[in-house]
Amino acid sequence: MxxxxxxxxxxxxxxxxxxxxxxxxxxxxxxxxxxxxxxxxxxxNKMAHALKGLPSYLIGMLIRDLSNPFYTQMIKIIDDHLHKKGYSLIVLNSMADLEREKKALQTLYSYNVDGLFIAPFAKDNAVDNITSIVGNHKKPVIMLDNLSRDIGSMSIGFNNRSGAFEATQYLIDCGHTEISYLAGPESSLSYRERSAGFMNCMQKNELTINSNSIFPCGSSAEDGYTAALSLLKTKNRPSALFCFNDYIAVGVYRAAQELKLNIPQDLSIIGFDNINLTKLLSPALSTVNIHIDNVARDAAKNMLKFLKDENYSPQTKNHIFEPELIKRDSVRNLKK
Missing domain, CATH: 1.10.287 (Helix Hairpins)
Structure with missing residues (x-):
């Protein structure tokens, strides 16, 4: 200089x-x-700035799965907001691995980041894992999951249970009684919330729960494809599938095509997240909008407030966005 x-x-x-x-x-x-x-x-030299006690203008972000469009969509919006204020975003991927998550957090802090966004991995000791590291640093931390509300400066997330209930109820209102839920990875923090919403709705409507009601699945399009091929080849295949996320639904579309099942005439599908890709599928995917863009903007704006004023305290530490059902063309109304 x-x-x-x-x-x-x-x-x-x-x-x-x-x-x-x-x-x-x-x-x-x-x-x-x-x-x-x-x-x-x-x-x-941002590192030199940090060593002198000055802001590094670096913000860390730790996510579970960089291949998931949900996260890439969120990253883009957060990065745009931070960039306008002179900050650079460093993104690391935990690959849903507990040890990798721990090392990634340590790496981000070694870069002297001014703040952190964390979309945590869920295992029995995951919360303690994060808390033990975050607690040693006086930097703002925003958790991108409403189930991690006791960690960091604040959490921003969405009502998974309500969204799953609403998606399932929509299928039932359209006359579907044989419904299966491609449940996503059990390691996901959202898994138990969405599963609970699905089960609650099925029980409330007094529908039969069987071994295929909740079908194990990962979180990628490939996982959705593999799970759907297996499930849809069964003798009593469901008339409708509720997918843990939209990315899984993409794989279901491919499986349905291979099995020569027409969507929605032969198989109805509803997703979750409302990623940008859903509007490009044919037919367009019905889904649950969890307002990814709004969540990302809220996260970025609050981070900037924390960085501007170390005494900043949000009115609500836990921001929960309510989901919205998006009805497109992938669900058939059997009552018509």
Whole structure:
């Protein structure tokens, strides 16, 4: 920075203020410094800033599965908001592995990040695993899951149970009684909530629960494809499938095509998440909108508030977004 200050003809303090968007200098001076910095391809050493006790302008994000469009959609929005304020987002993938999650958290803190977003992996000791690491650092932490409300500065999530209940009820209202739920990975924090919502709705409507009512599945399109092939080849195959997420539903579409089952005439499908891809499927996928974009914006805005004011305290520590049923073309109404 000293070399840049000499080239610009300003003090290090003025150059630092210009580069970091601080006050105390005129707009003309700021524009000149930024122009010269760009001409000389100047890149500030964020790690050096952090070692001096200054902000690194790095934000960490730990997610479970980078291949899932749910997370890539969320990452894009959060990154856009942070970028406008001069922050860079570092994303690490736990691959739903407890030990990898622990190492990833330690790595992010070693980069001296100013804050963290965490979409946690769920195992018996996962919460303790995160708490033991996060608790040693005085940096804002936003948990991207409403089931982790006791960790970090705040949590932002969605009502999984309500969304699953509403999706199942919609299938029942359309005349479906043979319904199977492709339940996703048991390690997911959302698994038990959505499973509970599905079971509650089935029981409330006095529908029979059998061995195929909740069908084991992973969380990817490949998992959905494999599970659907197995389930739909059974003698008493269901007339409707409720999928743990939209990505699984993509795999179900492929399986139905291979088995020459028409959607929705032969098989009705409803997903969960409302990722951007759902509108591009044919027929368009009915799903549960958990407002990914709103969750991401809320997370980014609150993180920026924490970074701006260390005494910031949100009115509600746990933000829960209510789901919305999106009716498209993948569910057949058997009553018509």
């Amino acid at each position: 000293q070399e840049l200050a000499e080239i610009c003809g300003y003090s290090r303090v003025s150059v630092s203020a210009a580069l970091n968007g601080k006050g105390g200098i005129s707009e003309n001076a700021r524009e000149k410094i930024l122009r010269i910095a760009k001409e000389h391809n100047y890149t500030p």
